[in-house]
Amino acid sequence: MKVVKFGGSSLANGTQFRKVANIILADKERRIVVVSAPGKRHENDIKTTDLLINLADSITNGGNESLALNGVLERFAVIIRELELNDNLLTSIENHLNELIDFYRNDEARLLDALKASGENQNAKIMAAFLSNLGEEAHYVSPKEAGMIVTDQPGNARILPEAYGEIQKLRNRSGILVIPGFFGYSKLGNIVTFPRGGSDISGSIIAAGVEAEEYENFTDVDSVYSVNPNLVENPHEMKEISYQEMRELAYSGFSVFHDEALQPVVIKKIPVTVKNTNHPEAPGTRIVSRRSPNGQPVVGIASDKDFCSINITKYLMNTEVGFGRHLLEILEDEGISFEHTPSGIDNMSVIIKSHHFENGKEERVLHRIKTELSVEDVQVERNLAMVMVVGEGMFKTLGVASKATVALSEAGVNIKMINQGSSEVSMMFGVDEKDVDLAVKSLYHAYFTAVEEPTKA
Missing domain, CATH: 3.30.2130.10 (VC0802-like)
Incomplete structure (x- = not known):
């Protein structure tokens, strides 16, 4: 079994969704899929998460709530139309957002967490529906159903030890399981988001929980580079790197992984492969417990x-x-x-x-x-x-x-x-x-x- 996570740029529009579906179906071991919220479609675009934060701000500070909500819905509507899915899916998304707003309207911190999490949550429903539409057995699995039990501090969720026993039960499920990243549920039933890099954290936790053979993290680069590619031409590509090396680099500013995201797979020694959604045949970069020496002292x-x-x-x-x-x-x-x-x-x-x-x-x-x-x-x-x-x-x-x-x-x-x-x-x-x-x-x-x-x- 492989756990595969797709970032926001991989799910920005219908074209990207189709690429992701092809990647999932190309390997029958890719049975658990973790998704981010739709990212930017072009340089000047706005991420869905930012639209949701704007919606929360409009509600809290008396802004144009209707306009902000419509901006979020239109983003999902475009994807649903591009994938030729049933319009009832958009109605369901609108109803769910309104329920969250009504429930958390007077609790600023909880409202922000619930709405921020909606980008991943609704995107997972769309992906499950699209895979089903292709004739596959696919199921949306909420983090609560998956066993993602977390602490209760808004915006700073931490997985609880007992969660891993619940997550392991996902191995017994059939079909392709699509799980939203970025958040879990506290024991009080609250939606609580992880800190930055939250979807990577979710994917890592689930990979560790089901003891996956591999955790594949799809993004928009062929591999992890040895330096910020904006600073040098043709930067060196890392084919293999150890957990410790990646931890040091992530802490120091590498944007591929937030440094906390690796902890669950490090404990279980599950290899991670960073790959490109737009070029899935590229080997990518493998992050492993121990790498083979290559004669290069600095990675x-x-x-x-x-x-x-x-x-x-x-x-x-x-x-x-x-x-x-x-x-x-x-x-x-x-x-x-x-x-x-x-x-x-x-x-x-x-x-x-x-x-x-x-x-x-x-x-x-x-x-x-x-x-x-x-x-x-x-x-x-x-x-x-x-x-x-x-x-x-x-x-x-x-x-x-x-x-x-x-x-x-x-x-x-x-x-x-x-x-x-x-x-x-x-x-x-x-x-x-x-x-x-x-x-x-x-x-x-x-x-x-x-x-x-x-x-x-």
């Missing part, structure tokens, strides 16, 4: 922005028992998670996402650090970006770090900090945000551009 380079650094100095800091614990407790009290903590004997830096310092948190944190830790100096450095060089082969290869520092130096990029995890799967470089693209390009060319041999006389 990818990624970057992310909007960081700041809390830089702390105190003489004999290294001799003060509990200093680091006390510092992190201050952050914990404010609900702030940290990204990196490079340190020296008398200084320590804590890297956090900039948004954590909003709503007065910065002032409170700095005041507590000064008064409770009696530091000599504490400063905040802003507008930082983190560049991550990732590859399991790095720890066995000499000169990887020096190649990076030379490349950055020659490009004129000032390195603000360097950090390497104990697993030696990644190296992190902190740079000014304005230099981040230049840093990524210089590192990519250092590791992936072949050096031409000089012409012999």
